[in-house]
Amino acid sequence: MLCYPAVIILAGLLLGKQAPFIFAWLSLGAIALIVYAEVNGLINSQLSFLTGYDDLITIAIILALTAALTQILMNNLIANAERARRHETALLEAHHQLQTYTRQLEQQEQILRQSEAYLRAILDNLPFQVWLKDLEGRFLTVNEPLARAAGMPSIQTVIGKTDFDLTQKELAEKYRADDQEIIKSKSQKTIEEIMFDQGQAKWFETYKRPILDENGQVLGTTGFARDITERKQAEEEREALIKELEAKNAELERFTYTVSHDLKSPLVTIKGFLGWLEKDIAAGNTERMQHDFQHIREAATKMQNLLDDLLELSRIGRLMNPPQTVSVTELAREASQLVAGQIEARRVQVNIAPNLPFVSGDRPRLVEVFQNLIDNAVKFMGDQPAPCVDIGMREDEGEPVFFVRDNGSGIAARYHQRIFGLFERLEQNTEGTGVGLALVKRIVEVHGGRIWVESDGPGQGSTFYFTLPLTF
Template sequence: MEMHRESTDQAAKAKFKADNSKFNMIVDSVPNGLIVVDLHGEILLCNAEMEKMFGYEKGELVGQSLEVLVPREARASHVGLRGGFFEHPSKRQMGAGRDLRGVKKDGSEIPVEIGLNPLATEDGNYVVASVVDITERKKTDQMLVKAYEEVQQKNLEMEQFVYTVSHDLKAPLVTSSSYISFLREDLQAGRYTELMDSLERVEKANKKMHELIYDLLQLSRTSRMELRVTSVSLTQILTEMKKDLGSQLEEKKAELLIPDNLPVVQGDAKRLVQVFENLIINALKYAATSEHNIIEIVQKENESDWHVGVKDNGPGIPVQYHKKIFALFQRLDNQKEGTGVGLAIVSRIMGLHGGRAWVESEPKHGATFWVCFPKNPNFPKETHDGIH
């Protein structure tokens, strides 16, 4: 009985292929991938676009199981889904609401959209599957999502900028105005001791406003920066920076340790000085809290990147603030000096270098601020090569 059923199936398949030779010629001209599959999952017909899409030679897919095109981890469940379709055949989109992937002959995967159509004939029931490679659409979608996120980030930064201009810049102006009136009263009354106190407060407020304006200008320049790319020795620029920051290091009782084997990277030397200067000064402001403060330059390497970090032995940073501190005008301690712009500048400059910036830290265990340098960076088109 089984042999009779098997021979009947084979005859039906042969008749299907023979009767549909003209159909095969037509579907070969269709721009989408098309295959016809029987109840057992055997591929009976396949057009040229399907073969091209999955990397097969002409006729190579015919006779194979449909599951050869399904990711390995989904093959077992796919057999049941295929059987369910033949039990209740209807025109439908496969996998609505979730990502589908197909496996090419070389084992790589591509994102696909699949439409299923039942095909009832006098010789049996089949399914016609229309397959579309949506790799380019996925790339476009990702680009749109990234562009949307960037616009949202710019909007957020603009809101923060407006707040800073209206609040942070206003605060030192209000302070100056108040103490200028006190200066006038003290001068008229001959209270010279109070006069000096008011004058110092006005100077401090003006200094604060100057710092904020300077940092805002620095930040705005990173948005339209043209990099002059050369080979930059990180050991060299950090060694020179240590000399320039000597008085600040001495004041904070801090020791800056620099290895002599840091990588030579491709980048804008001036901007990379800005990156490490911001990170070291940040460590001096927020982490130099003991009698012996250590700031150490550390490094790691993998196949594609160099990671260089500024490590301190300070109080550390809770994990919920690790991303926040790189946002514009964000500071963990408002009692410390600074405008909350430095780490945002670091993040932007590293982005222009094809890298990124992040922090690893735990409370009471110090913090390491990392920057990543790709070994084969992809610089913006407006970048200038500094080597002539």
């Protein structure tokens, strides 16, 4: 009898949710036939497990409940299976979408890496220093030229640092002030400034600007710096050349005026005495004729001296002798021997310091420097009862400075620059053409030195100082 519910349950599990009722009715029919057969004596009652129609009703109820419970169970199982199937389908779909998204993400990452590699290649191959900073001045990224200039081993070692970590404090403060100005004004800025490239100070043209989001809020700053050291040097050389040309043009103008003025004087003298000579010849005045000839001769000699000095001045810097290494003491002694006549005539004591250093240069020209300065000192001794000229050297901040000092008539301060001009003479009745100190100045400057005079005024003597590089 228990096999019927088991068959109903098994049928429900195997055949679907309608099978329990079908098998319940079939089982009930089979049992009804068995009961009918027993009642009518068609089968042996010993084989039956029923005792009457009451048992048939009980069995029918049991089968109906079994079918109903099996149906409920089957509905739940089917519903759960349907939900499981939907969940499985959803999971499979989600898994597929996840795989698709993962592949897309990997593709995007690969594209991003390629883009970063391209951008990095461009940045690192630019001849500029490029950077990106946050609002606090920390580097977010830089290129290889900036990392090298900062002396850092790689780009990663720069990221996160500030200018205070990479350069001098004064420069870092200036860079930070520029960044803050850009952040505040939200405008770009182009400046020329000193930056350090591997510890060496160079000129850079720097372009800086803020980084703005879509709402116009500042996120940080960016910029690049281009090395313009060569351009600045060219500009400085150009400016120096312009100044030199302006100075030479001014000197040429003074030279032209001075030459025309000083050469005109002996010509006027010659012309005047030629007129007198013509009259004296007509009058037969031999004595006056000799006087006229003497003045004409002196004027011609003066003009010759002026022309010789001008020619000598023009040769300086254009025609040079091969440089030699020579002792300054030796140069001073040789020059004093060349003016020994004037020295002895005026009984001047000349003191030359021993063991003066060696210099390299055009020896004959350097002798001229000392010769003109000694001759000039002797010439302007005035009424000094114990005339003396000292030649020596002092050091100014490690630089050797040579001097020729006298205790003569001295020079007023207003003439300290003027005396080095062409044909400048403080006393018109003195010998010479006024070219000597101009020659000295030109020779010293051609050798890379400088010259100046110091004097406390008339009657206080003068000291001419000049520098000569120890190598030429």
